[in-house]
Every structure is written in C-alpha cells, then in structure tokens.
Amino acid sequence: xxxxxxxxxxxxxxxxxxxxxxxxxxxxxxxxxxxxxxxxxxxxxxxxxxxxxxxxxxxxxxxxxxxxxxxxxxxxxxxxxxxxxxxxxxxxxxxxxxxxxxxxxxxxxxxxxxxxxxxxxxxxxxxxxxxxxxxxxxxxxxxxxxxxxxxxxxxxxxxxxxxxxxxxxxxxxxxxxxxxxxxxxxxxxxxxxxxxxxxxxxxxxxxxxxxxxxxxxxxxxxxxxxxxxxxxxxxxx
Amino acid sequence: xxxxxxxxxxxxxxxxxxxxxxxxxxxxxxxxxxxxxxxxxxxxxxxxxxxxxxxxxxxxxxxxxxxxxxxxxxxxxxxxxxxxxxxxxxxxxxxxxxxxxxxxxxxxxxxxxxxxxxxxxxxxxxxxxxxxxxxxxxxxxxxxxxxxxxxxxxxxxxxxxxxxxxxxxxxxxx
Numbered sequence: 001x002x003x004x005x006x007x008x009x010x011x012x013x014x015x016x017x018x019x020x021x022x023x024x025x026x027x028x029x030x031x032x033x034x035x036x037x038x039x040x041x042x043x044x045x046x047x048x049x050x051x052x053x054x055x056x057x058x059x060x061x062x063x064x065x066x067x068x069x070x071x072x073x074x075x076x077x078x079x080x081x082x083x084x085x086x087x088x089x090x091x092x093x094x095x096x097x098x099x100x101x102x103x104x105x106x107x108x109x110x111x112x113x114x115x116x117x118x119x120x121x122x123x124x125x126x127x128x129x130x131x132x133x134x135x136x137x138x139x140x141x142x143x144x145x146x147x148x149x150x151x152x153x154x155x156x157x158x159x160x161x162x163x164x165x166x167x168x169x170x171x172x173x174x175x176x177x178x179x180x181x182x183x184x185x186x187x188x189x190x191x192x193x194x195x196x197x198x199x200x201x202x203x204x205x206x207x208x209x210x211x212x213x214x215x216x217x218x219x220x221x222x223x224x225x226x227x228x229x230x231x232x233x234x235x236x237x
Numbered sequence: 238x239x240x241x242x243x244x245x246x247x248x249x250x251x252x253x254x255x256x257x258x259x260x261x262x263x264x265x266x267x268x269x270x271x272x273x274x275x276x277x278x279x280x281x282x283x284x285x286x287x288x289x290x291x292x293x294x295x296x297x298x299x300x301x302x303x304x305x306x307x308x309x310x311x312x313x314x315x316x317x318x319x320x321x322x323x324x325x326x327x328x329x330x331x332x333x334x335x336x337x338x339x340x341x342x343x344x345x346x347x348x349x350x351x352x353x354x355x356x357x358x359x360x361x362x363x364x365x366x367x368x369x370x371x372x373x374x375x376x377x378x379x380x381x382x383x384x385x386x387x388x389x390x391x392x393x394x395x396x397x398x399x400x401x402x403x404x405x406x407x408x409x410x411x
Contacts, residue, residue, distance in 0.1 A: 016251035038273040118258040
C-alpha cells in the first residue's frame with residue numbers, strides 16, 4: 001500500500017501527499033458537484049434539485065432507521081457529507097489512477113488505511129464525545145461499558161477498539177483490493193501486447209462496474225455503522 | 238510491501254494525514270452546510286410544512302362546504318314550510334273575508350229592504366192622509382153645493398168618517 005508514497009514533512013509532521021492530494025480532489029469534486037446540484041432551489045424541485053434531495057432523503061433514511069427523529073435530525077449533515085465524500089472517494093480511483101516515477105498522485109483516498117482510520121477515528125470520537133455530553137461521564141461509562149451486565153466490561157472495552165478497526169478496515173480493504181485487482185488486470189493487459197490487451201478490456205470493464213457497486217455499498221455501510229455507533233452512545237440501552 | 242505492516246511504511250506513520258483529513262472533512266462539511274445542505278433541507282422542510290398546511294386548509298374548506306350544504310338544505314326545508322304556511326294563511330284570510338263580505342251584503346240587503354218597507358209605509362200613510370183631506374174638502378164642497386145649507390159640523394164629520402171608512406174597507410179588500 002505504501003509503494004509510491006510521497007512523504008513530505010511540514011512543521012515536523014509527516015504528510016503523505018499521495019494520500020492527501022486525492023482526498024483534496026475528492027473533496028473539491030464533492031463540493032462542486034453538490035454546489036452545482038443545489039443552485040436555484042425551488043419549492044417545486046427541478047431536475048438537479050431532485051437529485052440532491054434524493055441523496056438527502058437517502059441519508060436521512062439511514063439515520064431514521066437507527067435512531068428517533070428528534071435525535072437524528074442533528075446528524076443529517078454529518079451522514080450526508082460522510083456518504084457523499086466516501087462515495088466519491090471510492091469512485092475516484094476507478095476513474096483515474098495516476099502514478100509517475102513510482103509516486104502515486106491520484107487514486108481512491110479510501111484505498112489508504114490512513115484515510116479510513118482517520119474517518120473512523122473522527123466519527124467514533126464524536127460518538128464518545130456526544131455520549132459524555134449527554135449523560136455526563138458517569139452515565140456515559142455506565143451506559144457504554146456496564147450495561148447490560150457489568151462483568152462484560154473487558155469485552156465492552158475491547159469492542160470499542162474492534163468497532164474502530166472494523167469500521168475503518170472494512171472500507172479500506174474493499175476499496176484497496178478493488179484497486180489492486182484493477183492494477184493487476186492492467187498489468188495483464190500490457191504484458192502480452194494485443195493478445196492480452198483485447199481480452200483485458202471486458203475484464204477491466206466488469207471489475208470496474210463491480211467496484212462501483214462495492215464502493216456504493218461500502219459508503220452506505222460506513223454511514224449506517226457510524227450512525228449505529230453514535231446511537232449506541234447517545235441512547236440508553 | 239514485505240517490510241511494511243498495516244500502517245507503517247518504511248519511513249513511519251504519516252500521521253499528518255489524519256489531521257489533514259479531519260480538517261478537510263470539517264471544512265467540506267461547513268461548506269456543504271452553507272451552500273448545499275442548508276438551503277436544500279430548509280426548502281424540503283418548507284415543502285413539508287406547506288403540504289401539511291395545504292392538507293389542513295383543504296380539510297377546512299371541505300368542512301365549510303359541508304356546513305354550507307347543510308345550511309342550504311335546512312333553508313330549503315324551511316322555505317317549503319314557510320310557503321305552505323303562507324298559503325294556509327292566505328286561504329284562511331280569504332275564507333274570513335268571504336264570510337264577512339257575505340254577511341255585510343246580507344246586512345246591507347236587510348237594511349235596504351227595511352228602509353224600502355219603511356218608505357213604502359210612510360208614503361202610503363202620506364197618501365192616505367192627503368186623500369183624507371182632499372176627500373173631506375171635496376165632500377164639503379159637494380155637500381154645500383148640493384144641499385146649499387149649512388150643515389151642522391158634527392153631522393158633517395160623522396158623514397165624512399163613514400165615507401172614509403167605506404174607502405178604507407174598499408182599500409183593504411183590494
């Protein structure tokens with residue numbers, strides 16, 4: 001995963017630019033796409049507005065499935081941004097892969113574990129923070145680790161780590177493996193000239209289509225699990 | 238690849254990425270809230286409010302229409318009974334008027350008849366009186382002419398009375 005890493009140090013902090021650039025690109029794409037979709041908002045939705053409203057309805061539906069309405073309203077923006085950003089990130093590597101001089105500049109940001117771990121870390125910290133904010137530290141501790149049965153405390157603590165790791169690595173693994181196979185098919189296409197280039201085209205096509213599907217599913221799963229973890233923290237079991 | 242663990246590259250963990258993604262995500266979220274999410278979800282809410290408001294007002298309008306229809310129905314029924322009442326009253330009035338007119342006419346006829354009778358009897362009396370006088374004068378003249386002598390007043394009167402009685406009897410016999 002780290003072949004082609006382009007590490008730069010800024011104020012002594014190491015930044016992997018081959019991970020940060022695609023993240024920035026994905027964010028810019030997300031912003032301009034949604035900015036374009038949300039122009040000329042009307043009471044009677046037009047074509048573009050219908051698309052963005054469909055996305056909002058979809059993410060709101062995810063939230064509605066795991067927590068009550070008045071609680072879930074606060075997380076609409078989070079779920080919306082998370083879903084669109086991860087979705088676009090997953091698809092970015094399918095459309096463009098740029099590697100120059102052994103350094104990768106464009107790929108899916110989510111095919112790097114650092115990205116997914118950062119996102120998972122962010123939402124789980126948010127979940128814990130909201131839990132503490134709502135119940136106080138004592139209530140949060142009781143709600144999270146001592147219920148339903150106190151002697152499961154070690155398992156509960158362990159579960160918090162596994163939640164974090166599975167949330168991040170599920171997304172990372174799916175997207176990373178998809179990109180690896182894409183690259184392998186590309187290698188196969190260029191290894192035997194025309195004889196392998198032509199059969200590789202449908203193969204790549206099929207795998208890209210499947211990766212689009214996987215990317216969508218993974219974005220949905222990530223947002224759903226995020227909301228489930230948040231609801232576990234902010235609701236009494 | 239073989240020298241790298243899950244996170245660690247040959248040159249350590251690029252933990253700057255975490256900061257980068259946190260900042261990136263928060264900035265993206267803020268921008269989306271201002272430009273996309275905010276206006277769109279506000280509009281969606283407005284639409285939901287409008288739809289529920291429209292439903293409410295439609296319900297209200299339906300109720301109002303129903304009330305109006307009921308009112309019209311009762312008014313129609315009332316007007317029916319009113320009309321029949323008016324007709325009844327007119328009929329009764331007519332009847333009463335008929336009765337009074339007839340009785341008035343009868344009364345009038347009665348009085349007219351009475352008056353006529355009275356007139357007739359008075360006229361007859363007058364006629365009788367004048368005839369009495371005429372006859373008395375005439376007979377005196379005749380008698381004086383015939384007898385040429387003064388009659389005793391009493392005798393003359395008796396003579397006339399008998400004469401008139403005879404006239405009266407003749408008249409009654411007629």
